[in-house]
Every structure is written in C-alpha cells, then in structure tokens.
Amino acid sequence: MTSPLDRLFLLQEVLLEVDQKTERRGRTPDHLVHIEAAYHDARRQRDAAGAILSQAGERKKALDGEIQDFNEQMKKYQQQLQSVKTSREYSALLNEIDGLKREVRIREDELLSLDETMAGSSTDLDRRDEEFPAEEAGYEEQMKEWRAEQAVLDAEIAAAKKRAKSLRAELEPRLLKTFEQIRKKRAGVAVARVDMVGPQTAACSACHVRLRPQLLSDLRLSKETVFCESCKRILYWIP
Ligand SMILES: [Zn+2]
Structure with a gap:
C-alpha cells in the first residue's frame, strides 16, 4: 500500500526523468557538433545560391517589363513625330525619345550584369546540388547512432509521461497543485526526503x-503534509 506522499515522490522522480531525457535528446553530442554545423552550413550555402538565382530571375522579369513599356511609349512618340506642326514640338518629342532610350540602355546594362550573376550562381548551385546528396548521406551516416539513441529516448520519455499521467490521476488535486507550485520555484524538486543525521536529529x-x-x-504521525521550514518543500519521511 503506497501513501499519497510515496506516489508524489515517485511522480517527482518520473518528471525529473522526463526533463533530464528531454534535455539529453535535444543536445547534440560533442563529437557530432562540428559535423552538424558543417552540414547546416552546406545547406545554407546551397539555399543562398538558389535565392540569388531566383532574385536575379525576378529582377530580370521586372526589367524586361519596364523595357517593353519604354519601347511602346517610344513607338507612340515616333508616330507623333510625323504629325507635329512646329519644330519646337518636334524637338520636344525627340528629347522625350532620347530620354526613353537612355532609360532602356540603363536597364539593358543591368540585364547584362544579371546574366553574369545568374550564370555564376547557376554553376555554383549545380555543383552544390551535385555534392549535396553525398554530403547529406555522410552526415546521416555519422548521425545514425545518435538518431537511434534519440529514438530510444523518445520511447522512454513517452513511457515516463504516461506513468506521470496515471500517477497524477491517483493524487488529490489540492496536493498536486501545491506540488506543482513548489516544483516550479524549486527546479523540479518539490518533495524532499528527510535524512537522519543523528540518533534523534533529522534534516x-x-x-x-x-x-x-x-x-x-x-512527520512520524504523518497527520498532514509537513513542509520544510527553511526551503518550504514538502517533507517525505520514510520510516
Ligand atoms: Zn529544506
């Protein structure tokens, strides 16, 4: 027959196990840290090359559209040239046309340099795409043991959570609430065992x-929950 305090103490052990294993599961072992970093770096660089390429593609599309608009406007001005009455109107239109030609030239220059950028990035991306599967396979190979360990931890964490759930179900809500409040303030330890440090002295x-x-x-009479007067934890006495 277990007392509520026995169950509470057990619940605390189980919850501490969950915390500790969750922490371990999330922490890449030291000998794999640089392997993981190198892999993420390779991925980042591959993504960056792809991003440059797609940004340049977008910019090219925008420039092509602008050039088309300028050319259409230019065509209109050129048609108007045939029907102007005065030489002032004529030279004003020529000025407009020159301005448009300049705008088109600026964009054509930018398009040329974009083509260069895209060619470079595309070669870069091709190379990275080619190398990446081998890099990824090598990475997964080196991670294999750790992945298996993580899977074991996952299963253990799930089992511990299940145990914690059923222990909670057996406890009185009021006691459970007090327990959770102290746990939060005291790094997960709400129930402290009482140690005998002398024949009649406990700590x-x-x-x-x-x-x-x-x-x-x-405590010996165990009439009600007794708290440590110093740290305010629930005291757990095993006779
Ligand atoms: Zn204490």
Missing part, C-alpha cells in the same frame, strides 16, 4: 537544514 535532504523535534514528530 531536509534538499536544503540540509535540521528539523525541529516537533516537526519530526509531526
């Missing part, structure tokens, strides 16, 4: 402060 195992004799006798 809180979490903060090591000695218990008053009255507190110890309360």
